[in-house]
Amino acid sequence: VEEFEFAMPLLGGVLIGIASAIMLLFNGRIAGISGIFSGMLFKQGTERKWRTAFVIGLIVGGVGLKYLNPEFFTNTSGRSLLVLVLAGLFVGIGTQIGRGCTSGHGVCGIGRLSMRSLVATFVFVFAGMVLVAIVQPFYQ
Structure with missing residues (x-):
């Protein structure tokens, strides 16, 4: 049994909270990923643009992390x-x-x-x- 690590999950949660607060503060929107993704597919104009940029940022962040630290993405x-x-x-x-x-x-x-x-x-x-x-x- 692996020992539970406390610091990294806590840091991840804090970063998610900060990112959500920044999005609400500066964009006036909550970071509901399913709503952002469906809006990217079905909305038009400016709504589609910012949502597409957000989803691209999620993908680029994931790909970048896989490049920097591949063992995070092993399919177990x-x-x-x-x-x-x-x-x-x-x-x-x-x-x-x-x-x-x-x-x-x-x-x-x-x-x-x-x-x-x-x-x-x-x-x-x-x-x-x-x-x-x-x-x-x-x-x-």
């Missing part, structure tokens, strides 16, 4: 790239059905003391726990 799940992409698409569809994602509700919404976001985040976490309890026995 044993799943094929196709399965991982399909899983990501299903998550994206689910966030649209649920009217938001963990970044929009869990980070930005709770930070703004939104009751709707608190309930949504509770439902996300609870549903995830139930799903793990159901699926985990098949992977042992």
Whole structure:
């Protein structure tokens, strides 16, 4: 069993919080990734431009980190790239059905003391726990 590291997850959480606060402060928008991504696909004009720039920044940041530190991106799940992409698409569809994602509700919404976001985040976490309890026995 690996020893739990405290500092790096804490730093990551702080950086996500700071980035979300900066986006709200300077852009007047929350950093709900599923909403930003769907808006990039379906909105027009200026709305599409800033959203596209945001998504490109996420991709460039990920690719840059993979280049600097490749071991962060090893696929330890044993799943094929196709399965991982399909899983990501299903998550994206689910966030649209649920009217938001963990970044929009869990980070930005709770930070703004939104009751709707608190309930949504509770439902996300609870549903995830139930799903793990159901699926985990098949992977042992």
